[in-house]
């Protein structure tokens with residue numbers, strides 16, 4: 001395979017996520033990954049890399065599982081797609097499986113192609129649900145500052161992120177609540193519990209301020225993996241459930257990252273025995289072997305769309321694709337048979353223990369936190385003031401470069417170094433990741449202090 005030709009073609013034609021092709025070219029062009037096994041991948045030149053965050057925190061079972069490829073190939077040969085108005089056996093089996101493994105009466109799945117679509121679908125269902133119930137004034141959606149729920153038109157306006165290119169706001173009625181981040185509690189809570197109570201109270205106050213009759217739903221990640229893995233105090237999720245019940249607001253759990261074992265439970269809401277009204281999944285549902293998202297809905301919500309006059313009019317061509325559904329079934333079988341949820345819990349504790357040790361040596365580590373294999377380091381220039389490093393230091397690219405020289409694919413969204421490795425990770429993999437991060441941080445400390 002001709003690396004030079006591939007690089008020229010990439011420079012001329014490819015528009016990759018969050019990157020600029022001129023800068024990529026100046027840095028030697030993109031890395032072409034051609035194969036993978038477990039936590040490791042190989043590039044076109046034969047170099048081996050540890051893919052620390054397994055794709056986009058999404059290759060839960062690890063690379064190279066032939067069982068998934070075979071299930072997809074078999075399905076592809078039998079039936080690659082389905083005629084309008086029909087469905088496929090893998091989609092039905094998957095809907096049943098999701099009903100079995102999700103908590104409570106989350107029994108009905110609407111399939112899409114990924115996380116953004118799953119969340120868009122959830123928001124549409126929430127709004128349509130209230131309309132069908134005769135409460136058409138309920139259209140506002142609460143999300144939390146600092147969270148991420150996708151890149152498409154509607155969910156782009158949930159949570160935070162730079163939206164300046166797309167102003168004016170395209171989605172009316174988006175409200176923002178504080179993020180229950182115990183290390184930086186916006187409301188001054190000193191402990192995870194205090195922060196959780198203050199932040200859930202703030203949701204209630206927001207509902208009261210706007211009037212409960214205007215609020216359709218709250219969307220939240222159980223643990224915000226996309227923004228520094230702030231693990232909320234144990235009161236937060238049960239409180240959200242109570243508040244939603246009290247005011248008739250739907251609770252949407254975005255488990256796009258957290259789902260399928262990532263946090264040491266099959267679904268992160270299980271840590272607090274909370275059943276959301278809608279649970280959204282993607283990424284880990286197929287371990288990214290094929291694109292798929294699902295919006296899983298409780299019976300009492302879904303039943304409102306029963307009957308020919310109540311249909312939820314919403315179509316996505318690739319939703320419930322049979323080949324993706326076959327991949328998901330094979331993937332979930334691997335997660336279950338190989339106890340990867342338990343491994344996530346055990347390796348997550350080991351990782352956290354090591355990060356806590358590292359924090360004692362490295363003054364630029366302000367905080368470490370995590371649950372299962374969803375962990376983060378928060379970097380600070382001064383531990384006492386918890387001040388972040390000046391962006392002019394270009395800490396992110398400097399760290400990425402140093403990780404790259406150690407054959408690790410890890411591009412930290414500074415101030416965080418997010419660590420979300422594959423659920424099949426072994427102790428030796430965690431040791432490799434931790435010792436290299438420690439060395440890199442030591443080098444940076446020598447350069448900056």
Ligand SMILES: Cc1ncc(COP(=O)(O)O)c(C=O)c1O
Pocket residue numbers: 056114115116117119148149150151221226254256257282283
């Ligand atoms: C919490 C969360 N929700 C939604 C999304 C969007 O998923 P997708 O990129 O599959 O559209 C992401 C993607 O990273 C995410 O982290």
